[in-house]
Amino acid sequence: MALLEVRDLDVRFALRQGEVRALRDVNFTLDRGERLGIVGESGAGKSVVAFSLLNLIARPGHIAGGSIRFDGQELTGLGERGLRRIRGNRISMIFQDPLMTLNPVLSIGEQMVECLKAHRRISRREARTVALHKLQQVQIPSPATRLDQYPHELSGGMRQRVIIAIALLLDPDIIIADEPTTALDVTIQAEIMAxxxxxxxxxxxxLILITHDLGVVSQVTQRMLVMYAGRVIEQGPTREIINDPQHPYTQGLMNALPQMATPGSHLNQIRGSMPSLSQLPPGCAFHPRCDFMHRADGSARHACAERVPDFVASGNCRVACHMVAEMLALDARPAEEEAR
Known part of the structure; x- marks a missing residue:
């Protein structure tokens, strides 16, 4: 049994102009010790997935349907007291901006000690010893000195290491890292991810790593989900998706990497922009931007513009695309004819 199992997750926000579905039919699993990446443009729903796992969706948002099972326990109907035993204790989260996460008026040591005392029966001296050990684990120089310093006295990379140390304080089963290196320079990013x-x-x-950086995903994760407009459109082993992306959106993300462009030429880009969740186009949400769709014949265009695609298996990956399904069906015909 998977450590974390998400099935048909549906998250909605009640707005004045009507209800908006931020996530629809999101499905994935995470095994113990497995590293999963979630990628996509801003607005794709990556962070909403992360917050949903711990039921941190703020009103007017709510989980409208689906299941989130952690170690056999259903989380969607769990009360606040039960969720408090999970949050930070068994599932920890690393947020984008450490300055927004750390309390500016408390020393690093005070914050780590308070976190431990909130979840465990432990003396302040014992808690401080554990905090010191965790700072050593994340390779912070002079950890005893850092315990008595305040967040503003540390560099960005140091603060992010502190956040990772806090995430590890209670020996969690899962860490959710939401864009953990966004505000850091490239060298520090590489150190933090390593x-x-x-x-x-x-x-x-x-580990559930949420990012827009395909380079980071390829180096850190074993499996990945690609999201677009609140829906997973491709998932599978990271290496397979990076080396041979099937969905036209995933192909567009890969082609937009700087190293994919000819030196001296413009960078490749996906036409248009992510649609508003309140005004999603009918059919496949990506079809107005899809190069495949613009080259397709009439029947294929109708399918893309009228029906939400189902998932089809392509190797070890699953892809939600009418074009891919059509190509797989054509490839299968000669084999079926030979079998006859």
Whole structure:
């Protein structure tokens, strides 16, 4: 049984102009110690997935349907007291901006001690010893000194290491990292991601990495989900998707990488922009921007513009695309004819 199992997750926001579906039919699993990446443009629904797992969706948002099972326990109907035993304790979260996460008027040590005391019966001296050990684990220099410093006294990379140390304080089963290196320079990004991967491997901790950086996903994760307009459109082993993306949106993301452009020429880009969730086009939400659709014949165009595509298996991946389904069907015909 998977450690985390998400089935048909549906998240909605009640707005004045009507109800908006931020997530629809999201399905995935995470095994113990597995590293999963979730990628997509801003507005695709990546962070909403992360907040849904811990039921941190703020009003007017709510989980309208689906199931989130963690270690056999259903989380969607769990009360606040039950969720408090899960949050931070068994599932930890690393947010984008450490300055927004850390309390500016408390020292690093005070914050780590309070976190431990909120979840465990432990003395302040014991809690401080645990905090010091976690800072050592994340390779912060002079950890005893850092315990008595305040967030503003640390660099961005140091603050992010502190956040990772806090996430590890209670030895969680899963860490959710929501764009953990957005505000850092490239060198520090690489160090933080290498550290996060090493810690997850060493302690058999599951990782859900939310990012728009395909390079980071390819280096850190084993499986990945590609999201568009609140829906998963492709999922499978990271290496397979990176090396041979099937969905035209995933292909567009890969082609938009700087290294994919000819030196001296304009960068490749996907036409148009992500649609508003309150005004999604009918059929496949990506079809107005899809190069495949613009080259397709009449029947294929009608399918893309009228019906939401189902998932089809392509190798070890699953893809929600009418074009891919059509190509797979054509490839299967000669084999079926030979079998006859």
């Amino acid at each position: 550290l996060l991967r090493e810690l997850c491997e060493k302690h058999n901790v599951g």
